Amino acid sequence: MDITFLLNGESVELRGVSPTVTLLDWLRETRGLTGTKEGCNEGDCGACTVMVTDESGARPLNACILFLPQLHGKAIRTVEGIAGPDGSLHPVQQAMIEHHGSQCGFCTPGFIVSMACAHLNGDTNHDDALAGNLCRCTGYAPIIRAAEAAEKAPVPFWMNDVPPAAEGATAPTDAASPDVHAPETSDALAELYARHPNATLIAGATDVGLWVTKQMRDLPEVIFLNRCRDLQSVEVSDTTIRIGAGVTMDSVLTLMREHHPSFAEMVRRYGSAQVRAAATIGGNIANGSPIGDNPPALVALGATLHLRFRETHREMPLEDFYIDYGKQDRHPGEFVEAVSFPRQPNRLRVYKLSKRFDQDISAVCGAFNIIVDDGVVSSARVAFGGMAGIPKRAIHVEQALIGQRWTDEALIAAWEAWHKDFTPMSDMRASADYRLTTARNMLSRYLLEDLGADVSVLEVTP
Amino acid sequence: MSIAKPLPHDAAKLHVTGAARYLDDIALPANTLHLAFGLASIAAGRVTSMALDAARAAPGVVAVMTAADLPTDCDCSPSAHDEPLLSDGTVHYLGQPLFLVAAETHLQARRAVRLAQVQYDKAEPILTIEEALAANARFEDGPIVWERGAAEAAIASAARQISGQIEMGAQEHFYLEGQSALALPQEGGDMVVHASTQHPTEIQHKVAHALGIPMHGVRVETRRMGGGFGGKESQGNALAIACAVVASTTRRPAKMRYDRDDDFLITGKRHDFRIDYHVGFDPAGRIAGITFRHYTRCGWAQDLSLPVADRAMLHADNAYYLPAVRIESHRLRTNTQSATAFRGFGGPQGMLGIERVMDHIAYDLGYDPLQVRRANYYGATGRGGLSAPRLPEASPSEGISEPEKRQTTPFGQPVEDFILHEMTDRLAETAAYEQRRAAVAAWNAANPVLKRGLALTPVKFGISFTLTHLNQAGALVHVYQDGSVHMNHGGTEMGQGLFQKVAQVAASRFGVPLEAVKITATDTAKVPNTSATAASSGSDLNGMAVREACDTIRARMADHLALLYQSTPDAVTFGDGQVIIGDETLSFARAAQLCYEGRVSLSSTGFYKTPKVEWDRIKGQGRPFFYFAYGAACSEVVIDTMTGEYRILRADILHDCGASLNPALDLGQIEGGYVQGAGWLTTEELVWDEAGHLRTHAPSTYKIPACADRPDIFNVALWDGENREETIYRSKAVGEPPFMHGISVLMALSDAVAASGDGYPSLDAPATPERVLKAIRSLRNEL
């Protein structure tokens, strides 16, 4: 595959790139730019953070799980490109020196890039911007001091990249590598995928990247989805919100802040800025993971999944898509096009429970959408991740709740139903007992929250 | 003087621009081979067959080696010669290297490794403390016991008794830069090795042994590590040896770096411990007698486990006088990674044991734990020397009748400068402990779901290697004829700022600006026979050695310049980049030039050995430590009683660095140490399954603190004092001691849990949300 991109302001053209070479390996091993570090090779430490700019703006991404073809037509800035062309330091670099933000320095390039990117975007929520950058030495305090100190400094002129795509770059040519595709529209995708049903679809590669870097899997045939613009739109009508499969989680975060803040709060803790900038909602739904965070929340909202095979469009309640562990109702050559849910009064609460608040996969993710009329539960949609082999609706709990007075009585009425809905398992994230207990407690939390009690340690100030 | 200035890390600019070069960034010769280990997939048993043909035939593979192909056993152990590089057929743990692949690229090597088919004859693995005890699987013949007085009798006759136990989990170092090494073959069979290691001399020694050549045939260089924390004291040996062996057999350079998952699976971690205690105390909470049983999982090989377990015993007292005490230590052999050094080296585990006891006593008596802690503190010394600027009248809860008797540790070392009374008072005041204690209680009364907890805990940490002969260091300093200074010593840089601190010493000795001093990579050819950069000793030892080297050169310069200008050597002074000889003022560069022309040697080694230390580890008596470093931390947390989730709201720390060589770097060690210590006791959970498979083997499953996990309010202050011992500029070591401030977080969590029900929480570590909830539910009889 042939691609072009801008690297630290310089135009780069690559011919015949293998589709699963990561940007990190290419930077370090081929290009000789060793400032970008490998700390984990799985998207969890941020040492490999680079800034990628396309027409929607600049975002931090983890280079270790980013395949070269995903960068076609974009502009990349590595740590080597954060200082000015004449070597003058970026304000965040200067501040990191002054505030002693580096000790061993191995995490530092990743922090610098994340900080410079947030600085460029005027983002001063440093904890969120840096949640995906791990540091083992400093305890983070000096890094935050540095980020705060640099807030007001003007953005250096060299940071404003103009991606080549904006100037009319062409699509990747795939003549030399017939097994790699990067369709431009969902129509083209539909046709391609129908003809190559064994191809691996790659959206944000936050899952597929790990198949390559950790499981060393070969991907003989791949279709990149990131150029299908029409999969990346969000449509908000009077009755429905429809999110294209290619919408990234950072856009979902923005969207949900307005409609369902508790969903947004879950997404704020989903992965990290780097992961949210890559991961798509379609990928999170399609991978069928029992611990994906979007499916339970969407199911609680009564979401509909939209699938497409060639010209055939299929719809189903999202919960029906998940048949069994590792098994979804998706036919060969069929892909996720979008997910939609009805507009509704906001009664949704999503509780993401993990060992660590930020960037941690949920042990349990509970989503509740309970409507109370005159003190009585009139409708309930409850769904969970982490409680079964699939994201699962708590049908028995829902039924037990409906018609109950919205007090402790409802909790008691649902008590036994939990066992009918769920037999969770124990693993390194949590025991079965903890999962079931907290799932139940989440319902109490929802009730207490309704009653106005403080229930989140995240909202306590010292 | 560059001493005591808050200068940035010497490599700060290189760090922030991405120009700092780590091992994996070194440009490689074109024909370099890349290595990967094939790992055992069972925890115990024997390999019955290994089918390696597919790996051999894989693209890019140049060599595949098993134990039989090695020149020697290529032992990797830093202690007991019990770690063959590749399994001799016996499998000791899941993750043990069985064979190695050398290929043209890193990816090719990793891919090829997966093509091997290994058959095993499985045995039942010994994984837990209970299993190890049942099988009597241990290092040394039986437990080590140190005692003073008749502990059981003292307990029995005390007014009250309690007993309990605490489990504390292991901890993965998670240095951001994984283990790595590079071997470059030289003429005549010599080897140059670059290694990300805290212990270049050990690498040199082990590589020489593996190749069967004298140590002079191996040169090891380490510029910097991307974090070490003890994890690169011995755990890098295997990579360096593998590279050297492959380089020596193929005559090609060889490099190895572990993928993060391999790093988790292969290398050792902090020792997990269970500590059982039985204590008798008076109505004031003052301990009359106490017994501890330490059980630790050492893993499959001895590595550094014996001194780690010793240091846990040596910190079983922490800051408290234990009149009658018995400490029994079981070093258990298990089919898991060989536990190794980790910041604190057993000290944190021992210390957590006694802190738990303090907490438990306070609960039993219904007292504020801080009161009980103070009541048990070592006696204020009065003659505490330079570290104690204030007089000991500030020890309200004391009323000591025989102060001298409350100043000796269980191992017989007097505590000569016990400054924790004063430090605790100061911290309690600046952190508003009393007011917040009341505020927490009021808040808890008003909040049914969320509960706050508060704790203030002290640290007294012994400084020196307990293996006395390791307390030595060397340095090599050159002054060039242009007045620039080249400085080298045996310490390694892993982020702690050692190089900068020592450069500050050199610059001060010569009175030159810091820029005149070149910091150079640690190199076994420049300074031989060095100790690991460990035990917080880096600046103490190497700072002194460099000072000696500088002073030797300075004296030679003074002699010569005095002669030249008809003055006396003692009238020659060095400062502000100048040398003043009577009325004459020269630039340092000019002075160096004149000395060169006068045929004065401008190069010198320096050597230092720590005075006063002597220690009998079998008896458990002596003076293992040159001095103690102190500190205290106060943490406040909030927990969610429905899920066990929690956050640290505020931390206040007061820490003793003596007269700090560089307050900015010291502050960094304290902040970082606290967060790392809190991580150990909270979210960092290592989970092995029943088969002995480490299930948390990457940052996706193993959770070190992230940015937002640091306390919202984080106040750190340095205690204004000087080391009473003659250390380099009267500073104190700071690498490890602040780690143990994290203990205040566990105690604060325990305090919050106690507010959620009735009874003593007995919270184990790591206190994940699940463990916190479990503790709450057991107080509420919901389990």
Ligand SMILES: Cc1cc2nc3c(=O)[nH]c(=O)nc-3n(C[C@H](O)[C@H](O)[C@H](O)COP(=O)(O)OP(=O)(O)OC[C@H]3O[C@@H](n4cnc5c(N)ncnc54)[C@H](O)[C@@H]3O)c2cc1C
């Ligand atoms: C560091 C890190 C943190 C993470 N944290 C979280 C978290 O907190 N919560 C959470 O839920 N997940 C988390 N994840 C998992 C991951 O982000 C999601 O599963 C992600 O949404 C997948 O989306 P993607 O676009 O990256 O998918 P990809 O990796 O590109 O693809 C995933 C799978 O979906 C298929 N696929 C993609 N798009 C389509 C489509 N349109 N139609 C059909 N099939 C498709 C692919 O073929 C593949 O099988 C994390 C991952 C990482 C690396």
Ligand code: FES
């Ligand atoms: S290397 Fe850790 S996120 Fe990429």
Ligand code: FES
């Ligand atoms: S400075 Fe060492 S990991 Fe951040």
